[in-house]
Amino acid sequence: xxxxxxxxxxxxxxxxxxxxxxxxxxxxxxxxxxxxxxxxxxxxxxxxxxxxxxxxxxxxxxxxxxxxxxxxxxxxxxxxxxxxxxxxxxxxxxxxxxxxxxxxxxxxxxxxxxxxxxxxxxxxxxxxxxxxxxxxxxxxxxxxxxxxxxxxxxxxxxxxxxxxxxxxxxxxxxxxxxxxxxxxxxxxxxxxxxxxxxxxxxxxxxxxxxxxxxxxxxxxxxxxxxxxxxxxxxxxxxxxxxxxxxxxxxxxxxxxxxxxxxxxxxxxxxxxxxxxxxxxxxxxxxxxxxxxxxxxxxxxxxxxxxxxxxxxxxxxxxxxxxxxxxxxxxxxxxxxxxxxxxxxxxxxxxxxxxxxxxxxxxxxxxxxxxxxxxxxxxxxxxxxxxxxxxxxxxxxxxxxxxxxxxxxxxxxxxxxxxxxxxxxxxxxxxxxxxxxxxxxxxxxxxxxxxxxxxxxxxxxxxxxxxxxxxxxxxxxxxxxxxxxxxxxxxxxxxxxxxxxxxxxxxxxxxxxxx
Amino acid sequence: xxxxxxxxxxxxxxxxxxxxxxxxxxxxxxxxxxxxxxxxxxxxxxxxxxxxxxxxxxxxxxxxxxxxxxxxxxxxxxxxxxxxxxxxxxxxxxxxxxxxxxxxxxxxxxxxxxxxxxxxxxxxxxxxxxxxxxxxxxxxxxxxxxxxxxxxxxxxxxxxxxxxxxxxxxxxxxxxxxxxxxxxxxxxxxxxxxxxxxxxxxxxxxxxxxxxxxxxxxxxxxxxxxxxxxxxxxxxxxxxxxxxxxxxxxxxxxxxxxxxxxxxxxxxxxxxxxxxxxxxxxxxxxxxxxxxxxxxxxxxxxxxxxxxxxxxxxxxxxxxxxxxxxxxxxxxxxxxxxxxxxxxxxxxxxxxxxxxxxxxxxxxxxxxxxxxxxxxxxxxxxxxxxxxxxxxxxxxxxxxxxxxxxxxxxxxxxxxxxxxxxxxxxxxxxxxxxxxxxxxxxxxxxxxxxxx
Numbered sequence: 001x002x003x004x005x006x007x008x009x010x011x012x013x014x015x016x017x018x019x020x021x022x023x024x025x026x027x028x029x030x031x032x033x034x035x036x037x038x039x040x041x042x043x044x045x046x047x048x049x050x051x052x053x054x055x056x057x058x059x060x061x062x063x064x065x066x067x068x069x070x071x072x073x074x075x076x077x078x079x080x081x082x083x084x085x086x087x088x089x090x091x092x093x094x095x096x097x098x099x100x101x102x103x104x105x106x107x108x109x110x111x112x113x114x115x116x117x118x119x120x121x122x123x124x125x126x127x128x129x130x131x132x133x134x135x136x137x138x139x140x141x142x143x144x145x146x147x148x149x150x151x152x153x154x155x156x157x158x159x160x161x162x163x164x165x166x167x168x169x170x171x172x173x174x175x176x177x178x179x180x181x182x183x184x185x186x187x188x189x190x191x192x193x194x195x196x197x198x199x200x201x202x203x204x205x206x207x208x209x210x211x212x213x214x215x216x217x218x219x220x221x222x223x224x225x226x227x228x229x230x231x232x233x234x235x236x237x238x239x240x241x242x243x244x245x246x247x248x249x250x251x252x253x254x255x256x257x258x259x260x261x262x263x264x265x266x267x268x269x270x271x272x273x274x275x276x277x278x279x280x281x282x283x284x285x286x287x288x289x290x291x292x293x294x295x296x297x298x299x300x301x302x303x304x305x306x307x308x309x310x311x312x313x314x315x316x317x318x319x320x321x322x323x324x325x326x327x328x329x330x331x332x333x334x335x336x337x338x339x340x341x342x343x344x345x346x347x348x349x350x351x352x353x354x355x356x357x358x359x360x361x362x363x364x365x366x367x368x369x370x371x372x373x374x375x376x377x378x379x380x381x382x383x384x385x386x387x388x389x390x391x392x393x394x395x396x397x398x399x400x401x402x403x404x405x406x407x408x409x410x411x412x413x414x415x416x417x418x419x420x421x422x423x424x425x426x427x428x429x430x431x432x433x434x435x436x437x438x439x440x441x442x443x444x445x446x447x448x449x450x451x452x453x454x455x456x457x458x459x460x461x462x463x464x465x466x467x468x469x470x471x472x473x474x475x476x477x478x479x480x481x482x483x484x485x486x487x488x489x490x491x492x493x494x495x496x497x498x499x500x501x502x503x504x505x506x507x508x509x510x511x512x513x514x
Numbered sequence: 515x516x517x518x519x520x521x522x523x524x525x526x527x528x529x530x531x532x533x534x535x536x537x538x539x540x541x542x543x544x545x546x547x548x549x550x551x552x553x554x555x556x557x558x559x560x561x562x563x564x565x566x567x568x569x570x571x572x573x574x575x576x577x578x579x580x581x582x583x584x585x586x587x588x589x590x591x592x593x594x595x596x597x598x599x600x601x602x603x604x605x606x607x608x609x610x611x612x613x614x615x616x617x618x619x620x621x622x623x624x625x626x627x628x629x630x631x632x633x634x635x636x637x638x639x640x641x642x643x644x645x646x647x648x649x650x651x652x653x654x655x656x657x658x659x660x661x662x663x664x665x666x667x668x669x670x671x672x673x674x675x676x677x678x679x680x681x682x683x684x685x686x687x688x689x690x691x692x693x694x695x696x697x698x699x700x701x702x703x704x705x706x707x708x709x710x711x712x713x714x715x716x717x718x719x720x721x722x723x724x725x726x727x728x729x730x731x732x733x734x735x736x737x738x739x740x741x742x743x744x745x746x747x748x749x750x751x752x753x754x755x756x757x758x759x760x761x762x763x764x765x766x767x768x769x770x771x772x773x774x775x776x777x778x779x780x781x782x783x784x785x786x787x788x789x790x791x792x793x794x795x796x797x798x799x800x801x802x803x804x805x806x807x808x809x810x811x812x813x814x815x816x817x818x819x820x821x822x823x824x825x826x827x828x829x830x831x832x833x834x835x836x837x838x839x840x841x842x843x844x845x846x847x848x849x850x851x852x853x854x855x856x857x858x859x860x861x862x863x864x865x866x867x868x869x870x871x872x873x874x875x876x877x878x879x880x881x882x883x884x885x886x887x888x889x890x891x892x893x894x895x896x897x898x899x900x901x902x903x904x905x906x907x908x909x910x911x912x913x914x915x916x917x918x919x920x921x922x923x924x925x926x927x928x929x930x931x932x933x934x935x936x937x938x939x940x941x942x943x944x945x946x947x948x949x950x951x952x953x954x955x956x957x958x959x960x961x962x963x964x965x966x
Contacts, residue, residue, distance in 0.1 A: 035626070037626065037629070037630060037633075038630050038859050039630070039633065042859065042862060043862070044862065044863045044864065045862075045863075045864050046862050046864070047860070047861060047862045047864050047865035047868075048597065048599070048859070048860035048861070048862070048865070049597060049860050049861050049865045049869070051865075051868055051869070051872060051947070053872060055867075055868050055870075055871030055872045055874075055875055056871065056874075056875035056878075058763060058871055058874050058875070060734075060763065060764060060874075060896065062736060063734055063735075063736060063764045063765055063896070064763070064764065064765070065761070065762065065763055065764055065765050065766070065867075066765075067769070068863065069637050069638060069761075069762075069766075069863050069866070070637045070863070071634060071637055071638065071858060071861075071862055071863040071866060072859070072862060072863070073859065073860070073861060073862010073863060073864060073865055074859050074860065074862065076597070076599055076860060079599060079603075079856065079859055079860050080599050080602075080603065082859070083603040083606075083609075083627070083852075083856055084603070084606065086622070086623040086626055086627055087603075087606040087608035087609050087623050088608060088623065089608075089620075089621075089622040089623040089626075090608040090609065090612045090620065090621055090622070090623035090624055091608075091612065091617070091620040091621065092607050092608045092609075092610070092611040092612040093607070093611035093612075094607030094608065094610075094611045095607070095608070098611075098613065100613055103613055105611075105613060107517055108610065108611050109517060111563050111566060111567060113605060113610075114567070115566075115567065115570045115571075115574075117601075118570065118571060118574035119574065119579035119581060119582075120573070120574030120575055120576065120577035120578070120579055121574055121577065121787075121788060122785055122786070122787055122788075123579040123580045123581050123593075123785065123786055124577050124578070124579060124580060124786060124788045125580055125585075125587040125591055125593065125786050125788070125922070126591055126786070126788050126789030126790075127587055127589055127591070127925045127929060128578065128580075128587065128922060129913055129914055129917045129922070131914070131917065132577065132578040132917055132922070133577045133578070133788070134576045134577065135572075135573040135574055135575060135576025135577035136573075136577045136788045138573050138576060139570075139573055142573075146557070149554055149556065149557055150554065150557075161649035161650065161653065161790065161791070161845075162649060162843075162844065162845040163844065163845065164832070164842045164843055164844045164845065165649060165653070165843075167842065168842060172687075172691060175691050195833075195844075196831075196832040196833040196834070196835075196836045196839070196844075197832050197833075197842050197844050199832075199836040199837035200832035200835070200836055200837055200839040200841070200842035201842040202837065203837035203838070203839075203842075204692075204841065204842045205691050205692070206691055206692050206693065209836075209837040246543065247541075247543040247544055249543045249544075249545065251545075251548075252545060252547070252548065275544070277550070277553065277554065278541060278544070278549065278550055279541075279544050279548050279549065279550065280548070280550065280554075283547070283548045284548055294845075300610045300611055300849065301611065301612065301613045301614070301848075302604075302609065302610060302612070302848045302849025302850075302852070303609055303612040303613070303614070303615065303621075303623075303624035303627075303848040303849060303852065304613070304614035304615065304624065304628075304646070304809065304845065304846050304848035305614075305647070305649075305791075305845040305846045305847045305848045305849065305850075306649070306790070306791030306792075306793075306845065306847045306848070306849060306850055307845040308791070322687070338683065338932060338933075339929075339932030339933070349687060349690075349691075350683065350684075350686065350687025350690065351680065351683040351684055351687050352653075352684060352687065353649065353650060353652050353653055353680075353684060353790075354590055354650060354651065354652035354678065354680035354681060354684070354778075354789070355590075355591070355680065355788075355789025355790060356788065356789045356790070357789070357790055358790040358791045359787055359788035359789055359790050359791075360787045360788075360790065360791050361790075361791060363570065366570070367566055367570055370558075370561055370566045370569060370570075371516075371517070371560060371561060371563070371566050372515065372517070372560050373553075373557065373558050373559035373560035373561060374553035374554050374557035374558065374559055375553045375559040375560055376515045376517075376518070376559070376560035377553075378550075378553050379515060379518055380518070382537045382540075383518055383520050383525075385537075385540050385541070386520070386525060386528055386529070386532075386537060386540065387520075387528075389528075389532045389534070389540055390528045390531060390532060392532075393531055393532045393533065394531060407542060407543055408532075408534065408539065408540040408541075408542065408543070410543075430617070431619070434617065434619055434620055439613070439617060439620065440617055445833075459518055459520075460517055460518065460519065461519065462519035462520065462524070463519075463520060463521075463524040463527070463528060489817065491619050491620075494619040494620050495619065495620070495622050496618065496619045496622055496816040496820060496822045497619065497816040497817035497818050497820075498619065498816060498817050499618045499619065499814050499815070499816045499817075499822045499823075499824050500814045500815055500816070500817075501618075501814065501824050501826065503814045503815065504812040504813065504814035504824045504826040505812070505826050505827055505828075505829075508803065508810075508812050508826060508827060509812055509813040509814075510629075510632055510643045510644075510803065510810055510811070510812050510813075510826075511629075511632050511633040511636045511637075511642070511643055511644070512629070512630070512633040
């Protein structure tokens with residue numbers, strides 16, 4: 001029965017048009033519109049694309065595709081409606097505060113989108129003759145120069161496709177440097193508070209991962225770290241500012257100790273937004289740090305990517321950077337790739353991806369950087385830190401803030417679930433925020449805090465927005481402390497109630513099976 | 515600064531609430547020697563939208579856009595017409611400015627789209643399941659090799675010589691550090707692929723055989739026998755597809771028995787983008803799903819019994835498993851996956867088949883025309899929309915001379931294999947629906963002149 005919308009349909013809707021006029025026939029509720037899958041509404045002969053010609057007959061023999069593929073098509077009008085309806089079931093920065101700690105969900109300027117679509121960038125092929133793509137190389141080079149100067153580092157590898165890919169780049173540089181020294185060090189030290197990608201990256205590159213303990217105030221335990229250093233330690237991976245939202249005061253001492261023991265310092269730059277323009281990681285002894293262009297430099301997150309993770313490198317690691325990269329000779333730009341690497345970059349560890357990296361993100365990030373300039377970027381860090389501290393100090397009386405006593409936070413405020421009523425959890429607070437019209441903060445990360453709630457407002461939120469958010473979170477925190485049962489079943493006003501994740505994992509349905 | 519809403523009064527009031535006397539107090543944990551007092555010297559200050567657009571526009575004009583004239587490049591990145599509605603829809607703020615759907619109640623738009631994407635990809639590649647995308651084809655290819663090692667507990671991978679050299683280079687780079695053994699080599703200028711020879715070298719050490727389809731020289735062959743040989747030896751067949759439009763016309767790798775199929779989805783919806791961001795496709799048989807890398811979206815129900823979607827099987831992933839994860843990947847290529855999915859929905863089965871057939875027909879016409887140029891011949895016994903020309907001289911200088919005549923005439927094997935002089939006369943030419951008959955004639959005429 002096509003009038004019934006399978007997406008939002010429930011058994012009790014069977015008898016539409018009955019006496020009870022609150023029953024829905026369609027499954028829709030005013031502007032909350034349900035949308036079926038393309039497989040339920042599309043047809044194998046329907047298409048939204050016209051061609052000017054008939055296709056000539058192919059002569060491919062046994063290789064010719066004969067069986068149906070099973071791909072539904074929609075007309076353009078149906079397509080636009082399908083995806084527009086889907087989009088309305090998403091929360092987004094464009095709709096409101098998106099305080100996901102560690103993710104830096106700031107406003108995405110639309111000039112960046114316009115520039116990325118200029119034909120000289122968007123409609124250029126990565127293997128075009130070099131003389132025909134000088135402008136594209138110029139963008140890569142100009143962005144590289146900014147990243148080097150903002151971080152005070154020696155050079156930058158631009159090709160990594162995302163943060164975790166950048167981590168891999170840095171770790172491979174360390175491996176190659178150790179190999180060049182003829183040393184086989186197998187251990188990478190990682191704090192317990194690290195992003196999951198850090199240990200996963202080190203393991204993916206063949207290292208053994210060992211934890212570094214934290215001090216009670218949420219920072220790396222320098223004494224414990226020093227005690228563990230030795231000839232088997234290749235390096236450390238430290239996030240700074242760290243995932244508890246704190247600046248690692250001992251960063252320089254950590255770097256010095258690691259260097260003295262023959263290791264290298266990898267810095268996870270996910271939180272660079274807090275210090276851009278105010279602190280240069282190069283001054284802290286860092287050897288490699290990835291920069292998530294989709295965080296600090298505002299390239300859109302796109303519902304989960306694409307990211308971009310250039311890695312700035314110290315002089316010690318620069319010779320091992322991956323191919324390809326762009327160099328400048330006067331007004332001209334040249335690509336260093338496999339064919340000329342033996343002369344110009346002989347110690348490279350190799351190649352991480354096809355082509356040159358995330359060009360579309362480079363154009364957006366450079367546009368963002370030029371818009372802000374050196375003064376604006378410094379203001380970005382200051383406002384981001386100010387906003388986070390404002391949230392921290394405005395809520396520490398109702399929510400447990402485990403590290404609040406150790407001083408100001410950086411760009412994100414960390415709370416725990418301590419003090420909530422029996423049976424109430426961080427998850428209930430998160431779902432309650434949804435009903436108040438907010439995307440929840442990062443929850444249950446970092447792992448070092450019980451029921452962690454990590455709030456990163458970013459610098460693009462006004463005081464009025466923060467005041468309203470603080471009020472909402474305060475009210476929900478009090479409800480959770482008082483054991484309001486309505487919170488347990490939140491959200492009540494979202495397109496969906498809580499979803500059964502156990503069912504999804506126990507009986508995986510990963511593709512349309514109709 | 516137009517993106518920063520706090521006023522000086524706001525800042526003062528907020529510092530007051532915090533109990534700090536100045537912004538510097540909030541940076542007190544930064545050691546004095548690492549603090550910068552003013553803006554970093556030598557960098558310009560903020561600029562207006564007009565000024566930035568002017569600067570970036572000048573840089574853009576220093577690159578030649580593919581659409582400016584006859585264009586025949588492929589080799590892993592293909593220029594197809596992308597319908598206007600695709601770019602309109604992916605710029606809706608609810609898609610563009612959303613995060614990874616970790617709160618599914620308010621991310622059903624992204625999640626349903628990913629479920630549809632996974633379903634489209636699985637069907638196109640002829641497999642049971644696909645994930646929510648990888649960074650690109652080259653990284654997906656390496657992840658497939660690692661996955662085959664996990665499944666077979668063997669660490670030797672045979673790479674077909676027709677694998678894209680960048681993909682091979684990525685795999686070689688990673689294998690140096692992971693201990694995987696790769697058997698690989700450059701292609702030779704033969705009309706067919708090397709798959710038969712490859713089948714003969716599968717031994718009990720081999721985890722997987724990696725073949726590209728169509729391959730780097732544009733050649734297509736039936737991989738059924740290779741799949742059988744893999745199966746007999748307990749190895750997996752990994753197929754790599756860098757031009758998914760081809761699968762509208764030729765059999766899918768899954769149909770021919772491939773266990774894992776990876777690819778580059780850039781052809782649909784994404785555009786050339788000077789190499790990225792692109793969208794990696796990753797698909798496999800159901801029995802291997804728990805060994806897959808990357809995000810997966812699955813169907814479930816909510817507390818009211820309504821259908822909904824969530825990210826699932828995340829115990830494979832780094833944020834849960836940390837150093838024991840199947841991969842360190844975190845981000846997928848969500849917005850590019852959306853572009854791919856919208857373009858595929860617009861095409862539908864009928865549109866995709868017609869698009870593929872037009873590409874093939876146009877490429878056949880171009881091959882015939884170019885083969886008439888004195889001294890030029892076509893290598894391939896069969897191809898989809900890309901083929902290799904053999905020139906009487908090294909192709910690389912020819913490319914530059916053609917560019918002077920405003921023709922971007924393909925990718926020379928000299929660029930792709932700079933150390934192999936035996937390949938230097940080869941030129942890989944891609945012909946999509948964006949190429950006109952006039953473009954083909956202009957290319958043939960210019961090639962004739964350059965070679966004369």
